[in-house]
Amino acid sequence: MSLANCSVWHNSVPMEVSLTREPKWSRIDHLFVLLTENDKRVRDLPLGKPIQKAIDGSGFTGRADEAITLLFDEPRKLTLIGLGKPNKLSIRTVRNALYSIGKTAKKLRDRSIAMALPYTLPGLDSADTTRLVAEQLSQADYKYDAYITVKKDEKRPSIDAAVIPVDGLDAGRVREVEREVRAISDGVRTVRDLGNAPSNDITPARLAERAEEVAKAGGIKATVYGRKDIERMKMGGLLAVNRGSAEEPRFIVLEYTPRRAKKHVALVGKGITFDSGGISIKPAEKMEEMKFDMCGAAAVIGTMEAAAKLALPVRITGVIPSTENLPSGSAYKPGDIITMMSGKTVEIVNTDAEGRMILGDALHYASQLKPDHLLDFATLTGACVVALANEAAGLFSNDDELARKLIECGERVGERLWRLPEWDEYKDLIRSEWADMKNSGGRWGGAVTAALFLKEFVDCPSWAHLDIAGTAYAEHETPRESRGATGAGVRVTVAFLQSLSRS
Numbered sequence: 270m271s272l273a274n275c276s277v278w279h280n281s282v283p284m285e286v287s288l289t290r291e292p293k294w295s296r297i298d299h300l301f302v303l304l305t306e307n308d309k310r311v312r313d314l315p316l317g318k319p320i321q322k323a324i325d326g327s328g329f330t331g332r333a334d335e336a337i338t339l340l341f342d343e344p345r346k347l348t349l350i351g352l353g354k355p356n357k358l359s360i361r362t363v364r365n366a367l368y369s370i371g372k373t374a375k376k377l378r379d380r381s382i383a384m385a386l387p388y389t390l391p392g393l394d395s396a397d398t399t400r401l402v403a404e405q406l407s408q409a410d411y412k413y414d415a416y417i418t419v420k421k422d423e424k425r426p427s428i429d430a431a432v433i434p435v436d437g438l439d440a441g442r443v444r445e446v447e448r449e450v451r452a453i454s455d456g457v458r459t460v461r462d463l464g465n466a467p468s469n470d471i472t473p474a475r476l477a478e479r480a481e482e483v484a485k486a487g488g489i490k491a492t493v494y495g496r497k498d499i500e501r502m503k504m505g506g507l508l509a510v511n512r513g514s515a516e517e518p519r520f521i522v523l524e525y526t527p528r529r530a531k532k533h534v535a536l537v538g539k540g541i542t543f544d545s546g547g548i549s550i551k552p553a554e555k556m557e558e559m560k561f562d563m564c565g566a567a568a569v570i571g572t573m574e575a576a577a578k579l580a581l582p583v584r585i586t587g588v589i590p591s592t593e594n595l596p597s598g599s600a601y602k603p604g605d606i607i608t609m610m611s612g613k614t615v616e617i618v619n620t621d622a623e624g625r626m627i628l629g630d631a632l633h634y635a636s637q638l639k640p641d642h643l644l645d646f647a648t649l650t651g652a653c654v655v656a657l658a659n660e661a662a663g664l665f666s667n668d669d670e671l672a673r674k675l676i677e678c679g680e681r682v683g684e685r686l687w688r689l690p691e692w693d694e695y696k697d698l699i700r701s702e703w704a705d706m707k708n709s710g711g712r713w714g715g716a717v718t719a720a721l722f723l724k725e726f727v728d729c730p731s732w733a734h735l736d737i738a739g740t741a742y743a744e745h746e747t748p749r750e751s752r753g754a755t756g757a758g759v760r761v762t763v764a765f766l767q768s769l770s771r772s
Contacts, residue, residue: 284410284428286403286450288435288443294343297432298379301348301370303363303386305355306331310387315434323347333362336369344383348373360390360683364405365748371409374428383432393681395437400446401682403433404760407454413465413753449579453763456575457756459483463567464742464754468543468560473519473591476540476563480521480570480589487525487577494520502634505608506615506626507590513547513600514593520631521566523573523587530584532769535640535729536573536762537631539624539647540566540591547594547620548602555744561754562624564741565646566591568758575763582770588635590627594620606704610634611726614704622709624649625719629726636728642671642769643729646737646758652715653689654739659747661685662757663736665720671731678764684757686735691720 292315294300302320304311308331311321319342323329329337333353341347350366352358363386374382384406389398410428435443463471463479471479477493484491496517499507504520511518521540541562545551551559569587576585601607605617607626611633615626624647635643653663662679664686666672672688679686698710698718706725710718720734740757743750 284407285430286407286454287430287432288399288403288447289432290435290443292383292432292434294383297344297381297383299346299348299374299377299382300341300344301350301373301382301384303350303352303366303384304329304331305352305358308355308387314385314387320347324349333357336373338373338377346377346379358391360401360680361749363390363402364683367402367405368409368749370406371428375410379428381430381432382428383434385434396442396446397681399433399435399438400449403446403450404453404457405683406431406433407450408457408750408756411458411461411751413462415462415466452575452578453760455578456571456759456763459574460564460567460571460756460759461754463570464561464564466560468593471542471560471563472516473540473542473593474517476542476566476589476591477519477521480523483570483574484523487574489573489577490524490526492522492524494522502610503608504590504610504630504634506610506628506630507592509601509605509607509617510541510547510594510620510623510626511592513595513597516542516593518590518592521587521589521591523569523585523589525573525577525585525587527580527582527584529582531582532642533584533586533638533640534766534769535586535588535635535638535643536569537588537628537635537643537645538566538569539563539628539645539649540589541624541627542591542593544594544621544623545596547600547623548596549620550596551621558742558744561742562648563591564648564754564757565737567754568646568737568741568756568762571756571759572762572766575759576766579763579767581766583766585766586635586638586640588631590631592627594623609726613706613725616701616704616707618707619709622719625722626708628723632723632726633728636726640729641731643727643732644735644762645723645733646735648738648741649736650716650719650738652712652719653736656689656716657687657739659739659743661687662740663716663720664688664733665691665717665724665736666733667691667724667727668731668733671733674768675733675761675765678768679761682760682764684740684761686761689717689720691717691724695721
């Protein structure tokens with residue numbers, strides 16, 4: 270069964286990934302085999318004996334980052350990739366190897382490839398390992414090229430197809446895994462395409478249109494509110510941040526309501542389509558990366574796309590406040606006092622702390638829906654990047670069980686979360702003499718004070734805030750992914766929603 274991406278819009282054609290018990294080796298250009306050091310289980314693989322013969326003749330040992338490409342019979346090429354010591358095997362080492370497969374195949378101009386891994390990953394069963402490998406491999410060829418000036422019919426994937434041999438799964442389970450891989454891959458690709466698009470393309474209005482397109486394709490109800498509606502709802506935080514921009518704000522609500530739903534989850538995503546910092550303007554260096562400040566919103570859209578394609582029996586409401594944050598004669602200023610939708614007042618001490626202002630209104634709106642769980646996603650603070658770099662997203666929660674479940678789901682799908690405190694002692698840093706609170710606590714504990722600010726607008730006993738500032742996009746190409754938006758948030762949230770549907 271094909272895992273070709275079938276989202277309603279994407280900038281390029283993805284590679285087609287298939288799971289099969291009996292690969293047709295004559296149709297495959299290149300076989301990649303991932304092995305730990307001195308692994309003897311290679312004989313259990315399809316073509317195990319000739320692969321072992323190739324290993325014996327090449328001196329391949331399986332040490333970390335070792336890679337040897339050899340001429341073969343069928344397929345015509347064989348590449349052996351080392352994963353290092355067996356006790357060091359992890360999802361991350363395999364992700365790195367899968368991305369290297371895409372790079373190698375493109376360099377050698379392969380049109381069809383196969384990938385084999387002779388064991389399950391730590392903590393995962395055979396189906397989970399196959400799902401993770403297939404989904405990650407489907408992204409290995411990703412490249413955002415919507416603005417590269419070539420003819421549309423030339424925009425072909427550099428790798429047409431990838432095959433993963435499977436063993437130990439019955440036909441029904443294989444079909445189920447394929448369906449999950451396709452849905453998650455589509456959702457991740459949606460996030461990456463939205464995040465990588467320039468901000469003159471993805472304005473708040475255009476983001477709303479994209480959300481509507483995804484919603485229409487997935488049977489999701491979409492409601493988009495404009496400035497007058499936002500004024501009527503008294504969303505003072507969103508309106509204040511928008512004052513400096515010529516682009517009108519949007520407040521987007523997506524509703525997925527399956528018949529058998531027993532749980533209701535609200536997802537809130539920060540949708541700043543470009544963040545200059547406003548009057549408290551950012552340095553010019555790397556300001557172009559502030560187009561990624563809507564990756565929280567994109568994560569909500571991509572997650573709901575995947576959930577709908579999987580027909581998960583969980584009611585999901587997506588809430589996205591969207592605007593630009595720009596300086597102008599009408600922009601909001603340090604010293605202003607803003608009345609939020611909840612009625613609470615906020616002293617502005619830094620206009621570059623704008624994400625929490627729009628999220629404050631969105632979280633209050635979502636809380637009024639009385640969901641069982643409330644999750645928000647935001648590229649919120651540089652302080653979280655200082656603390657965790659790009660290896661983990663920051664997690665804050667008022668519910669220990671929810672936090673534990675999210676961390677567990679993240680470990681299973683390769684999206685690491687690290688819980689940070691939201692102790693009341695930090696609240697002193699956001700106290701104001703002139704209003705109920707101020708919108709920034711200063712340099713120290715910045716990720717914590719931002720989370721505590723958001724918490725002031727949450728009325729839900731099971732809330733989690735994911736600060737994805739360090740994981741939403743890669744400033745440079747990394748060993749596991751290309752530069753740009755990563756799709757952060759989709760995999761872990763879909764895994765959490767799946768766990769709810771099973772409970």
